[in-house]
Amino acid sequence: MDGFSGILAVGQIILLAAILALLFSQGKAQQVNKSYLERESEKELAKLNHLRRISLTEPLAEKTRPENFSEIIGQEEGIEALKAALCGPNPQHVILYGPPGVGKTAAARLVLKEAIKSPASPFKEGAAFVEVDATCTRFDERGIADPLLGSVHDPIYQGAGPLGIAGIPQPKPGAVTKAHGGILFIDEIGELHPVQMNKLLKVLEDRKVFLESAYYFSENPEIPQHIHEIFQKGLPADFRLIGATTRKPEELPPALRSRCVEIFFKPLGDEEIREIAQNAAKKIGISLGKHALQTIVKYANSGREAVNIVQLAAGLALGEGRKRILARDVLFVARAGNYHPKPQIVLSDEPAIGRALGLAVTGPKSGAVLAVEALAEPAENLPGSINVSGIIEEEKFSQSHTELIARSKIRGALDNVFAVFRSQTGINPQKYDIYFNFPAPWPVDGPSAGLALLVALYSAVFRCLIPAKTAFTGEISLLGEICPVGGIPDKIEAAVRAGVKTVFLPWGNYPEVEGNKKINLVPVKSVDEALNYLFAGKDQSLPSSLA
């Protein structure tokens, strides 16, 4: 061995010794680390067990939660449709529409249990029901964390564990995989980020979810087989979706809607709110005075509000040692919770000049009764003026990324009303100062107000009485025909609820509600027919100035 080789050998020995020392110290450090972690984990477990031993009484909200379909009040049709969509041998994806707090989530939670009972159902005992709130699902463009669809824990992140240290990406299943074989319920699905929505649609299509990572190489022999399988074949995600939303159907992506059965839950009427409040009080073991119940009905807009008011009022009553809720408890809760009495139309028993009732649709399955008032005074200066309040003046909509502004439909309906009035009566409306008012809590739109507007105008000009508790719906054509309109069953239901006795409706809509015995339906084909039916043979004299 020459001098140079000797130096090299010594160098190698020193290097080897240094590496061995480093490995030894690392091993030692890992041992110290491990025992430190074990001690810390034991402490944390003890704390966790201590927390678990503490429990309060069952919250009232849980006590009052519907436990079977018969406890969900007023949604029989929606529940029937939900069962038809999910309890058969071929369950479908579903979107549940409806206002807040009317039982959508409650029904979704129960439907899986119902489906499992059916031997033909592919949902089996133990099938998962996974609930996600789209307003809380974090969307992360880098895909580092995605609780809905799943994500990949890449080795660059701290705490990646032994697999991370070995440079192996770790897939983390999301809700779509956790729901495999069961139901994924996404509350407020309309709020999902558009990118997440598109990814979800892909999962619905494939029935599995594919995850991606820049750290995955199919040739990497270090990667365990199960991770290869996940990256190459996807994670299972065969579930049925129930999406619930308070939005309107047209506000949801058409691609989602076309993959789902659409079911509508309706707003709850006073009778239903009453029943829900009574049931809630019974479940928490407290009685409800008559006035207390009436006050709850006055303030609660939904099942959730009814139950919440009962719970808080019960707290007040129990605090004072009472087992009965009084009206003052409810009023206190209403004031403290900033509840407002529901806007309610009070129908007069007396016929009136210039006041007709109209019927509107305020959302899916929600009809409403509203008043239309008209006043017509001979104009001092010709032409007379036309003044309308309580309506939408213009509408904005987008078409091919262009924003368009159009005149509102009710403005168009008014033009037709004046033209038809003139052709039917021979009187030029410009001889009058005309006032229309819709005393509704929201601005009104829609062509179906045409018939009510015409009747109110006719009554105002000819000073003839419109019968009490009579409502009108129908679009008026320039030729005086009464054309069919949308939402008739919901409008008629709203009319019945409000105490309307008679509804004039387009002949073309009559088959939708024929056989309804709760209300007197008058189908009409033309304005002439409607006016004859209402006013024929009654004194119709024009003001002397115009006669």
Ligand SMILES: Nc1ncnc2c1ncn2[C@@H]1O[C@H](COP(=O)(O)OP(=O)(O)OP(=O)(O)O)[C@@H](O)[C@H]1O
């Ligand atoms: N139709 C109903 N019958 C009985 N209880 C109801 C009804 N609707 C609501 N409730 C009560 O209100 C609570 C909340 O209702 P739920 O969560 O089902 O409403 P939701 O329609 O899903 O509302 P959101 O759109 O705000 O999520 C229920 O747990 C129940 O106590």
